[in-house]
Amino acid sequence: MDKLIxxxxxxxxxxxxxxxxxxxxxxxxxVIENSQAQVITMALRRVDIGAxxxxxxxxxxxxxxxxxxxxxxxxxxxxxRIARLAKAMGCGNWVKIEVISDNxxxxxxxxxxxxxxxxxxxxxxxxxxxxxxxxMTAKRLVDAGAAAVMPLGSPIGTNRGLRTKELLQIIIDExxxxxxxxxxxxxxxxxxxxxxxxxxxxxxxxxxxxSADPVKMAxxxxxxxxxxxxxxxxxxxxxxxxxxxxxxLTGFLNRGAL
Amino acid sequence: MSFYDYYSGYKDIDVYExxxxxxxxxxQSIINKNNINEYEFLALLSPRAENFLEQIAQKAxxxxxxxxxxxxxxxxxxYVANHCVNKCAYCSFNAENKITxxxxxxxxxxxxxxxxxxxxxxxxxxxTGESRTKSSVxxxxxxxxxxxxxxxxxxxxxxxxxxxxYEQVAAAGVDxxxxxxxxxxxxxxxxxxxxxxxxxxRFRLEAPDRACQAKMRSASIGALLGLYDWRSEAFATGLHxxxxxxxxxxxxxxxxxxxxxxxxxxxxxxxxxxxxxxxxIMLAYRLLLPNSGxxxxxxxxxxxxxxxxxxxxxxxxxxxxxxxGGHTSSxxxxxxxxxxxxxxxxxxxxxxLNHGYQPVFKNWMAV
Numbered sequence: 001m002d003k004l005i006x007x008x009x010x011x012x013x014x015x016x017x018x019x020x021x022x023x024x025x026x027x028x029x030x031v032i033e034n035s036q037a038q039v040i041t042m043a044l045r046r047v048d049i050g051a052x053x054x055x056x057x058x059x060x061x062x063x064x065x066x067x068x069x070x071x072x073x074x075x076x077x078x079x080x081r082i083a084r085l086a087k088a089m090g091c092g093n094w095v096k097i098e099v100i101s102d103n104x105x106x107x108x109x110x111x112x113x114x115x116x117x118x119x120x121x122x123x124x125x126x127x128x129x130x131x132x133x134x135x136m137t138a139k140r141l142v143d144a145g146a147a148a149v150m151p152l153g154s155p156i157g158t159n160r161g162l163r164t165k166e167l168l169q170i171i172i173d174e175x176x177x178x179x180x181x182x183x184x185x186x187x188x189x190x191x192x193x194x195x196x197x198x199x200x201x202x203x204x205x206x207x208x209x210x211s212a213d214p215v216k217m218a219x220x221x222x223x224x225x226x227x228x229x230x231x232x233x234x235x236x237x238x239x240x241x242x243x244x245x246x247x248x249l250t251g252f253l254n255r256g257a258l
Numbered sequence: 259m260s261f262y263d264y265y266s267g268y269k270d271i272d273v274y275e276x277x278x279x280x281x282x283x284x285x286q287s288i289i290n291k292n293n294i295n296e297y298e299f300l301a302l303l304s305p306r307a308e309n310f311l312e313q314i315a316q317k318a319x320x321x322x323x324x325x326x327x328x329x330x331x332x333x334x335x336x337y338v339a340n341h342c343v344n345k346c347a348y349c350s351f352n353a354e355n356k357i358t359x360x361x362x363x364x365x366x367x368x369x370x371x372x373x374x375x376x377x378x379x380x381x382x383x384x385x386t387g388e389s390r391t392k393s394s395v396x397x398x399x400x401x402x403x404x405x406x407x408x409x410x411x412x413x414x415x416x417x418x419x420x421x422x423x424y425e426q427v428a429a430a431g432v433d434x435x436x437x438x439x440x441x442x443x444x445x446x447x448x449x450x451x452x453x454x455x456x457x458x459x460r461f462r463l464e465a466p467d468r469a470c471q472a473k474m475r476s477a478s479i480g481a482l483l484g485l486y487d488w489r490s491e492a493f494a495t496g497l498h499x500x501x502x503x504x505x506x507x508x509x510x511x512x513x514x515x516x517x518x519x520x521x522x523x524x525x526x527x528x529x530x531x532x533x534x535x536x537x538x539i540m541l542a543y544r545l546l547l548p549n550s551g552x553x554x555x556x557x558x559x560x561x562x563x564x565x566x567x568x569x570x571x572x573x574x575x576x577x578x579x580x581x582x583g584g585h586t587s588s589x590x591x592x593x594x595x596x597x598x599x600x601x602x603x604x605x606x607x608x609x610x611l612n613h614g615y616q617p618v619f620k621n622w623m624a625v
Contacts, residue, residue, distance in 0.1 A: 103550075104507060
């Protein structure tokens, strides 16, 4: 059976979706339904329990697994505090560690992310750290007790696809815990590509939220992730850099045998 | 090095001479680029770039969507004190103006905060005039501690402090810094700031450096457009934000685009900044700094603000009063300037939704 287990939970979908950037949060239930996603991430900084105004949590179906992220944290200490706050607010014990101290490219700080993961994993959190794709960081995260690693495909929000493909492939090949490709996936075809490469799952937000029809786009991603996973299991045919000619140049060498 | 040193390498550039060297081809290639530098930014402020406004707007819209999605962050200003020792020619709080002066007591701050919080807002910006006796650093800290009970993010727009003082107010719960240089041209700065500690151009110019060094989470800056040639001032403001973003990469930088409004005062040499020019400025900021905040306040009219929504605005004020105590209105004072968009928080919320955007009430919490 093709199972994806994270934090002891067998997940029924390999597409994780984010809840930021939507024009109106009331579209989120339809997006989640059409994406068939089970793991839903939201920035804790946006969550407003007991809000007089709208609260993103009101739009996430009960049966989903909440993956609060530590967006806004600039170092390990802040990420740890946000994670603990999330738990105290009733968001469960899953957390996506996001530590960004670079406001130009918005690239994650791998070193601080490892530190935060060590602390939170020991406290019993199911930790999914968001990283720049670096093998040694990924290995340290495994040692630190991460439940999965989430390397980026290209800078967050850019919709530029799998620009870090070579590095992602190394992590997928070398790391034994689930690898969830996060950030930069702009098209369903790119999600399929990540799955074909062997990613365990992908996380998509901007590409769905900023599409003209987020609900349809969610459905397209659901299909693409499934297609990519099936292709991975079926094993892709070998790639060749040359065409296989019907009259090969060296065919004469075998003629004598005929 | 501070921004003062950085800016000294640019302030003598004759921007109009530079504009003469630009061709349509230059503007076109700048629009097509992914990351632009400070001179390309200046080119976008040129008269020639005016012919490309729609194209620049499309690019700015796309960048804003990529970085912020369809969201607008809401906040409101709260004036807690208007005692002021400065004589600024363009401001109603000018020490010489005979207006009612007041510094709210902590009970009044609490009442005002409760009234604002009832509208659902979670981000507050509180303001004072410059008076180290009537609104001291200790007073600022006390206000922050009261506001902490009601809000998730607290910003200050007060007189410039030292690094140690910014650290003190941060420890009291302030996470955002806001200060407008008013005018970057040093000569004009000296002319419009007639007397008071605000005459110290450099101490104010370097205040954002100090706030960032004190680890504020966000820093907002800007020029009061209309005090001097807007192209030069927008260039200086953009450089300032660009410098801060590159120097303090863990601080969220935002730029305000205030145009001077009618006020009680004497300064009447105000230059006109047209709607078209304001849009050009905002779009140029967006292309230079794709993920920095852009704030548009109620100095602008309702219709104009609504039309700016898709162009890259990220923060808007709502339910605004510029009077001390204005949110509870019992003992309020004279206003700092007249506002042009008096919509309440719920009216703003609806207007943003009507434009296909999501009003965001909460985007931070104290950790």
